[in-house]
Amino acid sequence: MNGRIPSVTLLSLFLFAVAADSAAPPDSSPVIVIQNATILTVTKGTIEHGSILIKDGKIAEIGASVKAPKDATVIDAEGKFVTPGIIDCHSHIAIEGGVNEGSISVSSIANIAEVLDSDDVDIYRDLAGGVTTANILHGSANSIGGQTIVIKLRWGQPVSKLPFEGALPGIKFALGENPKRSNFSIPGQPKRYPATRMGVEETIRGAFTEARDYKSAWDAYNKKVIAGDKAALPPRRDLRLDPLVEVLEGKRYVHSHCYREDEILMLLRVAKEFGFKVRTFQHVLEGYKVADEIAAAGAGASTFSDWWAYKVEAYDAIPYNAALMTRRGVVVSINSDDAEEATHLNQEAAKSIKFGGLTHDEALKLVTINPAIQLGIDKRVGSIEVGKDADLVIYNHDPMSAYAVVQKTLVDGRVLFDRDKDIAGRAVLEKEKKDLLAKEKAAAKKTDEKKPDAKKPDAVKKPDEKKPDEKKPDDKPKPPSDSDANGGAL
Amino acid sequence: MLRNATFAVLSLLLLVCLAPTASAQAQQPATTYAITHAKITTLVGLTIDDGTLVIKDGKIAAVGASVEVPAGAQIIDGKGLQVYPGLFDAVTQMGLSEISAVSSTVDSSETGNFNPDVIAATAVSPSSEHIPVTRASGITEVLAVPASGGFDSGGSRSVVGGQASAFSLAGWTMDDMQIKRSVAMVINWPTIQTRTFDFATFSRKDRPYSEAKQEYEKQVNELTDWIDRARHYAQAIGHGGPSDFERDVKLEALAPVVRGQLPVLVFADRARDIRNAVEFCDKQKLKMILAGGEEAYQVKELLRSKNVPVILRPMLSLPREEDDPYDVLLSQPAQLYEAGVKFAIGSFDNSFARRLGQNAANAVAHGLPYEQALKAVTIYPAQIFGLGDQVGTIETGKIANVIVTNGDPLELTTDVKYLFIRGQLTSTDNRHKRLYEKYSNRPKP
Numbered sequence: 001m002n003g004r005i006p007s008v009t010l011l012s013l014f015l016f017a018v019a020a021d022s023a024a025p026p027d028s029s030p031v032i033v034i035q036n037a038t039i040l041t042v043t044k045g046t047i048e049h050g051s052i053l054i055k056d057g058k059i060a061e062i063g064a065s066v067k068a069p070k071d072a073t074v075i076d077a078e079g080k081f082v083t084p085g086i087i088d089c090h091s092h093i094a095i096e097g098g099v100n101e102g103s104i105s106v107s108s109i110a111n112i113a114e115v116l117d118s119d120d121v122d123i124y125r126d127l128a129g130g131v132t133t134a135n136i137l138h139g140s141a142n143s144i145g146g147q148t149i150v151i152k153l154r155w156g157q158p159v160s161k162l163p164f165e166g167a168l169p170g171i172k173f174a175l176g177e178n179p180k181r182s183n184f185s186i187p188g189q190p191k192r193y194p195a196t197r198m199g200v201e202e203t204i205r206g207a208f209t210e211a212r213d214y215k216s217a218w219d220a221y222n223k224k225v226i227a228g229d230k231a232a233l234p235p236r237r238d239l240r241l242d243p244l245v246e247v248l249e250g251k252r253y254v255h256s257h258c259y260r261e262d263e264i265l266m267l268l269r270v271a272k273e274f275g276f277k278v279r280t281f282q283h284v285l286e287g288y289k290v291a292d293e294i295a296a297a298g299a300g301a302s303t304f305s306d307w308w309a310y311k312v313e314a315y316d317a318i319p320y321n322a323a324l325m326t327r328r329g330v331v332v333s334i335n336s337d338d339a340e341e342a343t344h345l346n347q348e349a350a351k352s353i354k355f356g357g358l359t360h361d362e363a364l365k366l367v368t369i370n371p372a373i374q375l376g377i378d379k380r381v382g383s384i385e386v387g388k389d390a391d392l393v394i395y396n397h398d399p400m401s402a403y404a405v406v407q408k409t410l411v412d413g414r415v416l417f418d419r420d421k422d423i424a425g426r427a428v429l430e431k432e433k434k435d436l437l438a439k440e441k442a443a444a445k446k447t448d449e450k451k452p453d454a455k456k457p458d459a460v461k462k463p464d465e466k467k468p469d470e471k472k473p474d475d476k477p478k479p480p481s482d483s484d485a486n487g488g489a490l
Numbered sequence: 491m492l493r494n495a496t497f498a499v500l501s502l503l504l505l506v507c508l509a510p511t512a513s514a515q516a517q518q519p520a521t522t523y524a525i526t527h528a529k530i531t532t533l534v535g536l537t538i539d540d541g542t543l544v545i546k547d548g549k550i551a552a553v554g555a556s557v558e559v560p561a562g563a564q565i566i567d568g569k570g571l572q573v574y575p576g577l578f579d580a581v582t583q584m585g586l587s588e589i590s591a592v593s594s595t596v597d598s599s600e601t602g603n604f605n606p607d608v609i610a611a612t613a614v615s616p617s618s619e620h621i622p623v624t625r626a627s628g629i630t631e632v633l634a635v636p637a638s639g640g641f642d643s644g645g646s647r648s649v650v651g652g653q654a655s656a657f658s659l660a661g662w663t664m665d666d667m668q669i670k671r672s673v674a675m676v677i678n679w680p681t682i683q684t685r686t687f688d689f690a691t692f693s694r695k696d697r698p699y700s701e702a703k704q705e706y707e708k709q710v711n712e713l714t715d716w717i718d719r720a721r722h723y724a725q726a727i728g729h730g731g732p733s734d735f736e737r738d739v740k741l742e743a744l745a746p747v748v749r750g751q752l753p754v755l756v757f758a759d760r761a762r763d764i765r766n767a768v769e770f771c772d773k774q775k776l777k778m779i780l781a782g783g784e785e786a787y788q789v790k791e792l793l794r795s796k797n798v799p800v801i802l803r804p805m806l807s808l809p810r811e812e813d814d815p816y817d818v819l820l821s822q823p824a825q826l827y828e829a830g831v832k833f834a835i836g837s838f839d840n841s842f843a844r845r846l847g848q849n850a851a852n853a854v855a856h857g858l859p860y861e862q863a864l865k866a867v868t869i870y871p872a873q874i875f876g877l878g879d880q881v882g883t884i885e886t887g888k889i890a891n892v893i894v895t896n897g898d899p900l901e902l903t904t905d906v907k908y909l910f911i912r913g914q915l916t917s918t919d920n921r922h923k924r925l926y927e928k929y930s931n932r933p934k935p
Contacts, residue, residue: 351902
């Protein structure tokens with residue numbers, strides 16, 4: 001670990017400096033004009049050779065030409081494309097430690113907001129892929145999982161600045177193979193209830209039956225208090241049921257991991273029984289089979305582009321899913337579920353042009369305004385409109401192509417990723433890393449000399465030693481990249 | 491991973507229910523085809539802007555700007571369309587793995603550390619749903635590679651994994667499809683791993699560096715021993731009659747390796763491992779092909795000087811180290827090209843095989859010349875595996891694995907309009923298309 005931490009810190013310091021350098025001091029919002037760009041507004045069509053004026057972190061003006069104030073930083077985007085920041089409706093970045101409290105079937109007590117990690121380098125990597133907002137979810141080991149939070153990718157800022165102000169929090173549900181632990185049996189350990197889809201339904205119904213009673217008890221108590229009953233005793237607080245009461249009251253969104261058509265309909269039935277809404281179905285790989293029912297319930301669907309066959313419930317997954325559900329009136333987004341996949345969500349969205357015939361603009365919506373709607377933040381982000389947050393991406397090509405590379409990413413009107421500066425700064429970083437390693441080696445040598453009986457082979461960690469797998473949430477099927485044993489990434 | 495009887499039954503049921511009702515491949519007998527007025531990218535010489543391609547008896551019979559259409563040929567009007575050699579995915583588990591989480595559908599990795607005698611072709615299921623899905627994306631031939639990791643490796647990766655097989659993605663039986671039964675011997679180069687995952691207890695295990703290094707050395711010594719014994723065995727076969735030595739099928743399988751007839755496909759990603767593997771193969775005089783190669787750029791001079799070609803895993807992967815440049819894997823192909831290292835790109839998977847073109851395009855976006863990217867998924871893998879005279883370009887006499895598209899085959903939005911595999915006009919129909927059509931037609935409830 002010693003070998004890596006300093007360089008990471010350096011990296012973040014350096015990148016922070018990049019951001020600061022391209023604009024005013026980090027505290028004040030710079031005035032920026034992006035000029036000569038093809039602006040894909042998403043909601044108001046495309047503007048060729050257009051300009052965007054950014055002030056106080058917001059989009060102040062859009063048009064064929066805007067008046068650049070004297071103090072404005074001008075970004076010439078001749079030949080380039082500007083889109084709203086990409087919104088990832090299913091992410092597990094910026095989480096310290098594991099994402100699954102897998103020990104129990106109702107883990108609503110766990111809250112991702114409490115384990116956010118602003119130093120996670122994946123924040124920067126996803127920014128480099130144009131992502132500006134992400135829905136950070138608990139894992140899928142539980143029928144009712146932990147509480148979720150929407151963040152902005154404000155790289156370089158403290159963890160307190162990550163949450164998306166005013167975005168409603170959520171809770172992760174999960175249906176199917178993961179909560180019933182189909183692919184995760186541990187020898188010697190008894191099976192956890194539920195082990196079937198029948199049991200998954202009953203786990204959710206059971207929890208909401210309790211939550212409803214709990215809510216009634218609180219409602220009765222509050223009534224008594226209002227009526228002036230000073231002797232009224234409050235019910236015992238239940239941290240597990242509090243978030244479920246918020247769901248019943250519409251103050252917390254349900255984001256439910258699911259695959260098969262039957263379990264999608266099951267959750268809609270349970271939601272109807274208890275009077276809550278399913279905000280989004282996540283993954284929802286068989287959503288195309290019950291698209292009408294999802295649309296009628298007003299639920300959103302956030303799916304993968306083309307993942308399939310990694311488990312039985314993904315065997316009927318088709319790359320036409322997003323397009324087919326869109327055609328049936330569902331608000332659809334394409335999500336990543338993976339720090340790497342998030343770096344090219346624009347490309348993943350473009351696949352719906354080929355598979356199912358979405359138009360260029362419809363495909364772009366899958367990773368911009370649609371996830372914004374699903375997360376209830378579409379008044380702030382998801383399109384390029386005056387008054388919205390200046391979360392923008394500048395690409396060197398049309399982003400609905402595999403040849404498009406992100407040049408700059410802005411969050412709240414600040415350039416937090418700049419490709420040219422990233423490349424230009426690498427030599428400096430490399431040198432600092434070398435110096436630090438040399439320093440550490442020298443220090444270790446000294447320690448060794450002081451303690452002649454120290455075990456030599458282990459005293460100094462080899463800098464090129466294999467990087468330990470730090471986080472491998474067990475619900476993430478991953479595109480092939482790392483063949484290391486990964487804790488059953490299914 | 492799955493030892494659950496319910497699953498076994500379920501997957502069996504699935505396989506039975508979901509088996510294609512009719513084989514998607516072409517059913518007509520060998521025919522002569524002519525694709526006319528198409529833009530033909532042959533990958534040898536200049537692109538023909540308005541040309542004709544003649545396919546006969548499974549082979550490319552003629553190609554050019556002024557080629558006669560033979561009498562009786564089925565004519566495909568290629569106006570506005572483009573012709574390319576089909577893509578070659580250099581590392582997959584095609585046909586060896588259906589649903590990666592269900593062990594009864596997975597035949598890609600044997601147990602034990604030394605399995606030189608197992609051959610992928612033996613276990614390739616021609617009915618795999620992955621085959622039609624993959625070819626619809628323009629991939630016409632693949633290597634099925636045993637013990638090649640991927641999503642379903644289940645933690646077991648033999649040091650000597652067995653022999654990879656090359657085949658075309660259409661045919662009634664593997665005998666039809668096979669291009670070459672044995673094209674390379676898989677070696678998973680041992681790594682020094684201080685942290686491992688124990689699938690028996692589903693937990694991570696840490697151990698000291700010295701212990702991990704010891705195990706690494708033990709495995710390399712064992713490998714050395716196998717190669718030595720194979721060399722002696724090969725000499726014995728060479729000199730005596732069959733009765734002069736005791737037959738050993740594993741050593742027999744390694745004989746072409748030590749004779750330099752069969753290359754070794756060595757999986758290694760870290761620079762240190764690659765260096766060690768190259769040094770080992772150099773010393774043992776093995777013909778090495780590197781697979782994986784995430785840090786190949788760090789040893790590019792060595793790879794070039796020793797003429798070691800590389801099959802790169804998808805560049806759409808995160809860097810290994812936190813402080814690596816974010817695009818280090820995306821820009822690696824351009825770096826290797828500039829350094830003169832020969833490489834191909836593989837998907838290293840089944841489900842994600844259709845991202846092969848996307849990965850190559852991303853390499854172009856990060857500096858690799860377009861034609862090099864196209865060659866890295868066509869003729870280069872063919873040449874690297876000694877199949878350059880059979881597939882990979884549009885040249886007379888080659889197997890007619892050809893795609894006709896409405897655009898750049900590496901681009902996300904391009905459609906494959908016609909697919910020729912082994913000279914047969916082959917359907918692009920597949921499981922995904924069928925489900926799409928079925929549910930597109932679902933009446934409103």
